[in-house]
Amino acid sequence: MIILGLTATISWNTAAALVQDGRLVAAAEQERFNRIKQAPRIPPVEAAEFCLQSAGIDPADVDCIAVGFASPMRYALLRGLGTARSLAGHDFLLTAPSVAEYMIQQYKLRQRLFDAMPELASKKWVYVPHHIAHAASAYRASGFQETGVLVTDGNGERDSTQTGFAKNGELTVLDSKAADQSLGGLYSNTTSLLGFSRHIDEGKTMGLAAYGTPKYPLEALRIHDGTYTMPRSYIRDGFWKDFPFQRHKGDEITQEHKDFAASVQHRLEEAGIALAQGIHNRTGYRRLALAGGVVLNCDMNAKILQQDFVDDIYIQPAAHDAGTAIGAALEVAAQLGEPGGFVMDHAYWGPEYSAAEIQATLDETKVPYEKPRDIEQATADLLSKGLILGWFQGRMEIGPRALGGRSILANPGMAEMKDRVNAEVKHREGWRPFAPSMLAESADDLVENSYPSPFMLLTFTVRKEWRERLAAATHIDHTVRSQTVTRDTNSRFYGMIEKFRDLTGIPAVMNTSFNDRGEPIVMSPRDALRTFFSTGLDALAIGDFVVRKKTPAPDE
Ligand SMILES: [Fe+2]
Known part of the structure; x- marks a missing residue:
């Protein structure tokens, strides 16, 4: 069917x-x-x-x-x-x-x-x-026979947060919260109040939170008995009164803004933990399947996973409405009675382009290119030398994270890469963090409390001994929003990281989405070339081919 x-x-x-x-x-x-x-x-x-x-x-x-x-x-x-x-x-x-x-x-x-x-x-x-639909995108893709289910977003028809559980493919809803109780609405309003664009820049709010202290109590958001409540008009009116330092786009970001971002982030995490606790209390389940735009908040997800009543977690990679x-x-x-058992263990469900199609685009656009004997080795060599690369391989990812299909990559051991990629390629604020994609088998060496993170929707604290070697991909609070890469789901990406590890001793690369500021992630070879030539990318590994600009590597 x-x-x-x-x-x-x-x-x-x-x-x-x-x-x-x-x-x-x-x-x-x-x-x-x-x-x-x-x-x-x-x-x-x-x-x-x-x-x-x-x-x-x-x-x-x-x-x-x-x-x-x-x-x-x-x-x-x-x-x-x-x-x-x-x-x-x-x-x-x-x-x-x-x-x-x-x-x-x-x-x-x-x-x-x-x-x-x-x-x-x-x-x-x-x-x-x-x-x-959000719930099904998580539990029907998780492979879990029995699991708690948490959906939280801006709002659906009337509701904004839904808790429940699924058993053998049947969902039971435990509780739904109205749109005026929306955690997504609260976070979007925070984003707007901080001078960023709502529905787009919520990740900036989360990134900024790490620079602040949660000193605003936001007591109107009450957390109790495995759930939360807030006054009906809080998101619309009252919330704004709790914070008198509204920032307009282009204004300086002050410590108050950072502290407010940290305060809202902290309360969101507490609300997320409470909801997970409430589901566990009523079902006894120690597994959770998550979806809804709010669960793109990897710090909240990580806090939920850290609870002693949560053993396993599945987060739909397209947690926002695309999912x-x-x-x-x-x-x-x-x-309709179709068989269950589907597990969505990767995000590569989009378009792909054959070697002939990629080569035809390179020829048509008269771009000089090479076809190295081993594209994985050639990419690892360039990364190890300090070049910033576009990586265009296989099927495009679904969801907002680039996961090794349409990525911008750099050497995470070169601390200056964070500023260089922010300024030269992504044209965005210098405080925005990047993430590492690491060999799944090495994750436990690199971070504390490691757990499979194929979709880059969980954060972990980097072990002290690795902080320097992952400097460019680590946030100010020593956390990483890491991706664990397996050979089964992306053999070329995995193989390239392996070769990079053999050259540098670091089993991870810095990974960010292949797009310029304000643009969607690239889809086609033509999109990739357009972004390659309009940003400070040094080289492009596209299918079996490498395109380079004239910039020499720092040690060339
Ligand atoms: Fe939604």
Whole structure:
């Protein structure tokens, strides 16, 4: 059975996914195709076309289309009921435009999809509630038979945080919190208050938190009995009164801003731990599957994993709304009786390009290139010498992290690389940290309390003896948002890191996403060349080929 999963176009980031016989076969975010960061509220039509083409499936053979949000009618009903329940009724002013916009967006999605693939017009559409889709993207991909489930994001139809548990493919919801209790909303408002862009720059808030002290108590966010609560108007009004130092874009970042970021981060972590504790208390389960945009917060995830009642954790790599395309498709597949057991143990579900396609682009653009005998060795050599490389290999990743498919790499043992890559390549603030991708077998040597981290969604403290050799990829608080790389899931990336280790003694490379500031991660060879030539990248390892600029390596 073939199920095409889509995010609803009410989402801030849109994507498509394809599930065949209960297993994911392709997934990609729309932003990579139209080159608009996150593709907010843009129908994921090109992403859907890619999914079908890459799997060799004719649109006529699709069995049904699964969407990670309630149907427009049900959404109108849910929002209407919510408004009616609110005696003040003032939410109606927010509800009516929101419902109208969703209806228009869904209409637009259908029209654009049917224009591109008319055969889809006759297919059945199944709408999966937003938080059920998020939940399914985690527990149906985790390989866990029995697990606690935590979903937390900005908001879905009406809810913002959902706890539950899954047993043998059946989800039971324990608790849902309304949109006005949104941890995602709280964090996005913090991001905005700190002068960054909400829905985009939440990672900056988390990065900044490490430079501050959590001295603002934020007591209105009450944490108790395995959950949290906050006053109904807190996110909208009260929260702003707790912090009188609003920063505007371009203003200097003061210690107050850093302390406030640290305070909100600290409270978020406490809320996340409380929710996990609440699930454990009610189920006894020591496993957790996580999804929703808030769980892109790797510091919170790490704190949850550190609790003595949590043995195992699975975090959906596309934890934001893009992942609801995957979750909706997996959920509908399960409802239709398709086999379970799928484990999403890697994120490489996007487009890939053959050696011939890559070479054709290099020839067409008249770029001089070499074809070394061993691309892994050639890359490791250049990295060890201090060059900053673009790394374009295999299938593109789904999710906001580059994981060795479309990455920018550097030598983590050269401390100056952090400033150089921030200034010359990524054109971003000097305080932003980078991450290391390390051989999975070496993780225990490098960090404390190591745990598999294939999606770069957990942080760990670097062991003292490795701090210098991982200096460029370590945050100010000695933590790393590391990726553990296995040969099974990305043999070329793994092999290259092995060769880099043989040259330098460091079993890790510094890894950041292959994009310039404000742009989506590159998808195609042409995107890679455009970013290569418009930034300070020194070399590009693309498929079997190496492209170099005239910059010599520091020791050449
Ligand atoms: Fe969401």
